[in-house]
Amino acid sequence: MTEMVRVGALRGIVMRGPGLPETLPFYEDMWGLSLAHKEEGVAYLRGTGPEPCLYGLKEGEVFGIEYIHFAMDSRADMDALYEQVSGMGETVLGAPAEFDDWIGGYGFEMLDPDMRRLRFRCEARELDDREEWAMPRKxxxxxxNTPDLEGREAWWERVLGFRASDYSADQMVFLRCNSNHHSIALVRAHYPSVNHVAFEVPTINEFMRAIGRMKQKGHVPSWGPGRHGPGDNPFAYFVSPSGFVIEFTTELQQIDETTHEAQVWPRDVPEKMDQWMTAGPPTPAQRAVMQGRPDAGWPELAQQATVGKAFQ
Ligand SMILES: [Fe+2]
Structure with missing residues (x-):
């Protein structure tokens, strides 16, 4: 049996919802991203690294995820991943092909069991590194959020080669595709939705300064700053103008595949969840906003006749 193909890395995410492109100034003036490209109905935001789109703002009727964007190292890996997932009978939205959008490159798309669109791309446009302090890099x-935590964990592992790095009680699993402790995490919930998206700033000093920049502009964290147990990463959560939860983080644990063993972190030992004991547990309001808004995903959009625009 040949070894299974693993997803290379997380590139970013494109969000959609009513009025999302109009929230661009928040990300430019406060969050620390910059506009990389804009076209009809969608704005692509970059960080200081080479990735052309960390966060996309797309106009749409339903608040949710337009697509989650992953990288593969090469066309050979891309084709092998496609063979793997289509061979398992998963829902792919066409064979690997050249993308004709601004980011370019080669790849394909598929749906996860919660009907979320996943886009895999290699040979994407690369931007110049920027030397800017206290800004998100990636x-x-x-x-x-998912209604079937165990089933979805098994799917990400079996189909895309993710591995469980840790668990938070029986409520959450942290999944890695490379040395980063988690690129995807799943939370037990009543319906599929986005819980949050985290942006990495390079150092702890810059992490604090980024929080300070937000505070000076009138935005205090809705939760944090604190330091998580699983992943060992500092966190500060904010609520975006469209009601999505976004996070600054840094110093995420790097996993050594030869020695790491997943553990179940307890939730009833405060210092295990909040190492600095600065954040406290999430408030009911924070939990509510992290539950997100129900997003039926791609088929609903297909009914709105946007399928022909899938590769835009
Ligand atoms: Fe996070």
């Missing part, structure tokens, strides 16, 4: 992780 997307660290995307956390998804």
């Amino acid at each position: 997307v660290s992780h995307v956390v998804l």
Whole structure:
């Protein structure tokens, strides 16, 4: 049996919802991203690294995820991943092909069992590195709410080669595709939705300064700053103008595949969840906003006749 193909890395995410492109100034003036490209109905935001789109703002009727964006190292890996997932009978939205959007490159798309669109791309446009202090460099992780935690964990592992790095009680699993402790995490919930998206700033000093920049502009964290147990990463959560939860993070744990063993972190030992004991547990309001708004995903959009625009 040949070894299974693993997803290479998380590139970013494109969000959609009513009025999302109009929230661009928040990300430019406060969050620390910059506009990389804009076209009809969608704005692509970059960080200081080479990735052309960390966060996309797309106009749409339903608040949710337009697509989650992953990288593969090469066309050979891309084709092998496609063979793997289509061979398992998963829902793919066409064979690997050249993308004709601004980011370019080669790849394909598929749906996860919660009908979320996943886009895999290699040979994407690369931007010049920017030397700017206290700005997000990349997307660290995307956390998804799901009504079937165990089933979805098994799916990400079996189909895309993710591995469980840790668990938070019986409520959450942290999944890695490379040395980062988690690129995707899943949370037990009543319906599929986005829990939050985390942006990595390079150092703890810059992490604090980024929080300070937000505070000076009138935005205090809705939760944090604190330091998580699983992943060992500092966190500060904010609520975006469209009601999505976004996070600054840094220093995410790096996993050594030869020695790491997943553990179940307890939730009833405060210092295990909040190492600095600065954040406290999430408030009911924070939990509510992290539950997100129900997003039926791609088929609903297909009914709105946007399928022909899938590769835009
Ligand atoms: Fe997070």
